[in-house]
Amino acid sequence: MVCGDHFDSPLGPMLALLNEQGALLRLDFLPDDLAPAQWHGYTWQRDKAAVAPVVRQLAEYFAGQRRVFDLPLAPRGTPYQHEAWRHLRQVPYGVILTYAELGMRLLPHKTSARAIGRANALNPISIIVPCHRIIGADGSLTGYAGGLQRKLALLELEGVPIMRQQSLML
Known part of the structure; x- marks a missing residue:
């Protein structure tokens, strides 16, 4: 149950x-x-x-007192999605990557930014599987199921310097 x-x-x-x-x-x-x-x-x-x-x-x-979560996870997804989400969990607190950079980490199955974007969009575990740390190639905030305002707030919480005006003009 x-x-x-x-x-x-x-x-x-x-x-x-x-x-x-x-x-x-x-x-x-x-x-x-x-x-x-x-x-x-x-x-x-x-x-x-x-x-x-x-x-x-x-x-x-x-509260700024936790940077790594240690909860057991059991998201539903395809083997590719599980691999993508595993790599997402390896992106440290306060660090951002582009979709393409994350795709390059999926060795030996390098993948496109589009495929990573799709896996991120289907991420069922917000914040703990930190898809908010993945941004567009031009540095813009793109796609977040919780909304771009929340994505921006999460990155600001983690101390990521994001240009607020550029980020919100999507």
Whole structure:
């Protein structure tokens, strides 16, 4: 049975869903304060205690006290997506890469910026699998399921110098 809970973050309401073993399946920003009983194909029941470690580690991250997450993860995806997400998790706090640079790291299967962009777009675990650290080749912020304002806020939290005017003109 999938369990989860919704909670507030400094960037808006979020929902965490975990599998029976307690591994994180999804972590999403919610469009509003209401968490539907079905979310991205999962029917879940509320379990605040199970989600507490996720909420704690995110609170530490937002407070500037955590740079690496140590939660068990179990996202659904293709083998290629899992490989891309594994490489995303290796991008350190406060570091940005372009989609092409991340694609070059997927050895021996170097891949295109477009393929990396698609894997990022399907990333089911926001922040912890840090797709917000991937930017366009021209340095612009491109695509983020949580919205570009949140992507900018996450990068600023991590101390990444981003030109606010250029970033928001998308």
